[in-house]
Amino acid sequence: MRPDLCLQNAGRRYGLRGPWVLRGVDLTVAPGRLVRVEGANGSGKSTLLRLLAGIDAPSEGRITGRPRTAYVPERFPPALPFTASGYLTHLGTVHGLSRRAAARAAGEWLERLGAAAYAETPMARLSKGSSQKVAVAQALLAEPELLVLDEAWTGLDTDARAELERAVAERTVAGGSVVFVDHDPRRLAGLPDATYAVRDGSLVRRASREPSPSGPQVTVEAQGPPDGRLPEAAHRTATSAEETAPGRYRLTVPAPHSDVLLRTLLTAHPPWHVVSVSQREDTSGSLR
């Protein structure tokens, strides 16, 4: 089992005598966890995410249990001497994939994010939105154990935003951890296992009461095998799970995560029987 990623008494300042941006930060990110980080502008969220991603080292304290990590930075280098697919294939090989597997993963992610038409476009000529899709694809293609997302939804179109939400669910169901910052408080609302605020250089854990998920919800009725327990991964994906009869569950999940939940149930050993799937529109408006 992969160890937890731990920040112990971590601090970061820029320059030898710069003011401390973060100090005394203790944070544990266990496998399979989804963690949200909030904070005012300039409070140090990106600084924290760069420490978690291993892009920067703490000025004091330490970090242990580093998993295979991928990161979508707040600002993605736009003008690189590659085509989108050439860049992703190159990065895939850096992440340890064979060239062939890297090219395949690059093509799949560009397709999923709706950017297949730009695969052969030089990075420097991509629009901001397409460039952001490449930024997201580079982080997802090697199935990282830790995914760090700094405002990764910004600039994506509606379909690509939903696809990234789905990818987050896939990572956590597969036992990966995801840490994210997003300016929209409704992003993945109700799903994080923990939410922290960066305030005055410290990390404060927010009360566990999360806002309820917004956007369309899907209800799945599923019947398990005799004495079967709901798979752990299904528990992680669903926002509510009610046992309505022995071995029978009513599960609620945000619509973008429903196919991940269904796949989890149908591929469990032994597989679960999906009795019904129904979608309920949410009145609070769709997620932007």
Ligand SMILES: Nc1ncnc2c1ncn2[C@@H]1O[C@H](COP(=O)(O)OP(=O)(O)OP(=O)(O)O)[C@@H](O)[C@H]1O
């Ligand atoms: N490379 C750097 N060199 C010097 N100072 C920096 C550097 N990066 C960040 N800072 C400073 O550290 C503080 C925290 O910045 P950071 O970008 O981590 O905050 P943030 O919460 O992510 O902000 P925002 O919400 O505006 O993106 C700011 O005062 C910023 O000016």
